[in-house]
Amino acid sequence: MEKQEVYDQFKNLESQLQDVLAQFTDLQGEMTQVFEQNAELEIENQHLRDLLRELQRNLPEDPETPQGLSKSRQILEKLYEEGFHVCREFYGTRRKQDEECAFCLEVIYRDQ
Template identity: 85%
Template sequence: MDKQAVYDQLKVIKEQLDQTATQFTDLQAELTQVFEQNAELEIENQHLRDLLRELQKTLPEAPETQQGLSKSRQILEKLYEEGFHVCREFYGTRRKQDEECAFCLEVIYRDQ
């Protein structure tokens, strides 16, 4: 093997290593972002649980209200009114600009 071939092979390996290092750095940044988002969601989830506990304490013990909603649906309605999704598709996420969600309304008011 001549010197030029060795040099060319080393150059190719160096380029591959540089490319791998760049991929590693990008992957590391994405993983960090996922961990941060996960931590934020865990905190928001805990806040929602705390809010749910508070709402459960404030609701009357009667199984049905004048509106015909059970205690659990009243809680879902209250969470919805505070700007959170209660539907299966988006549960726990904030409703953007308090837009209506047909899925949430179906969960709260079906079978009345």
């Protein structure tokens, strides 16, 4: 092998290593974002659990209200009014600009 070929191979290998390092750095940044988002969701989930417990304590012991909602549906209704989705598709996420969600309303008011 000639010196020039060895040198060219080293330059090629260096270029490949730099590409791999750039990909690794990008992947590391994406993983950091995923971990941060996961932490935020865990905190929001805990807040929702705390709110749910508080709502359960504050509701009357009546299994049915005059509106015909059970205690569990009252809790879902309260969470919905607080601006959170209670439907299966988007459960626990915030409703953007408090828009109506037909799925949530179906969960709360079906069979009435």
